[in-house]
Amino acid sequence: MTHPNPTDEKPWLDIDRKPFIKIRNLTKKFGDVVAVDNISLDIYENELFSLLGGSGCGKSTLLRMLAGFEIPTSGTIEIDGQNMLAVPPHARPTNMMFQSYALFPHMNVAKNVGYGLRRDGLQKAEIDIQVSEILELVQLGGYEKRKPSQLSGGQRQRVALARALIKKPKLLLLDEPLGALDKKLREETQFELINIQETLGVTFIVVTHDQEEAMTLSTRIGVMDIGTIAQIGEPQEVYEFPRTRYVADFIGSVNLFEGRVIKDSPNKLVIESPDAGINIHVPHGVSCSPNQLLWFALRPEKFEISVAKPKNVTNLLKGTVEDIAYLGGQSVYLVRLETGRLVRTVRANRDRGAEAPITWQQDVYLTWARSAGVVLTS
């Protein structure tokens, strides 16, 4: 077996690759409200792309413009080289799975799922075969005659997915596909969605507000903030190398220390942070003007927390444990620094009943590797 070419798995790294979806300067206004603000975005074939953002950030509006339900105020959308602006929803090569599932309440499961094929004028026998195939795929074989009102939430979600997939669209749009499911079911379904996407080779665009969901599902994530895309990247990239404080804070949790550069050399950067009460050492330079205000962002799990004072470390904070949240697999410690700042740290509970457990009001030391954090300028 030959090793796959890295740009086959990550087409966005290949500058010669033609994007499957090309969005250019897309803007949508509702009256004076700008829902989508001059977005340009390339999505490639077979991607599972997530649009992640809080409510009102314009992610659903962007999705609805791709489906054709909203007409852009300005800008263009191209799917597979074809300009979509003049194409009505019923003629687009896309299908959508709605957040509300939008099942037809007066039709049974088979009729719901086969609706798209009937509109294409297929023979009944052919439709029946395809319907039972796709229901098999979403593990709903035998449910053909049920009405939507007789199904559970998870089953409805599968019917909606099957109905959107049966026409084998080039592009499947999913609006909060797992939003209505409970946590356990959501986790199972996430992996199922990935399997289905890989089996059928359809390009997925998923809108979600759940960062965990976006991380699990996606090849790439576009983090949206009030109508614009704050950052696009692979899940790991967005998590470990956020570009702005908004992204760092939205994806996972983060400790931000405000500070100014006091020493800038090619292999070392020292930030004076009154927030942390120490000088923070970072291994490589950042492009910024001298004395510029910036932020050092550190994820809770990057801290090493200890009771005994560690030796030979550059970055060391001292504080008191103020609160502990035991989550089973890990514990969250909220540590109050001497400067008054509250710091969030996470430690995996590797041992059962560790010999020297950290408790409330205990003095602890926090350290981290020099390269563990990110310096943000905006």
Added chain:
Amino acid sequence: MFFRILSVFGFFFLYAPIAALVFYSFNASKLVTVWGGFSTKWYGELFGDPQILGAAWISLKIAFISASISVVLGTLAALIMVRFGRFKGRTLFSGMITAPLVMPEVITGLSLLMLFISLQGLIGWPVGRGLSTIVIAHSTFGLAFVAVIVQSRLVDMDKDIEEAASDLGARPVRVFFDITLPMILPALVSAWLLAFTLSLDDLVIASFVAGPGASTLPMVIFSKVRLGVSPDINALATIMIGIVGLGIFCATLVMLRKSSREG
């Protein structure tokens, strides 16, 4: 306790006259208010009266046709108001659609009469007044009721469902017949029944726009009662109560079945 007495009084005034009317329709005596034993002879007499049977047939015809026209036009109006977004003059349009609901019937009747007369002078249609003019008049106010009922149903209906159909390849007309129509059908049925009963009830507007040979049942009853109440009118009223009651019962049943299916 006070409210219980109040509601007993209320219901008494509402239903006692109707109960009395039904009761006396089975009176053998010719005197309306004197009980002379049980008899169904007034029902027999009623069905032997060609004038009343003719008027009843005309009323049913008018009610059927005008209710059907109202449902078609009223549904279109409701669709425009709910599904076509904010167009210029939308507020004026919706106000004008619902105006007949609050317009005094005398004014509606009179203005329609004047419209028909001047139309006849201008374009030669409608020739005289009769069944067709009553149908037109009843359709106009029936439409207003239908538009209000269908509009509220459409507002409740999830727009996603229609969008899903169009997303799966259905053109707008197809979406309407495949999705919208089946989903608002219960509202259409009850709107039709309401328009039907309203048309069957109407005396004032019909009196204005009716012509010779097109007297509706309420018109015939009214002219008969002016000459004194006869027991056969009681019988007729009982039958009408039965029909209207059945209509309301059916409408309620349709709405209940719908809500239990969706719930």
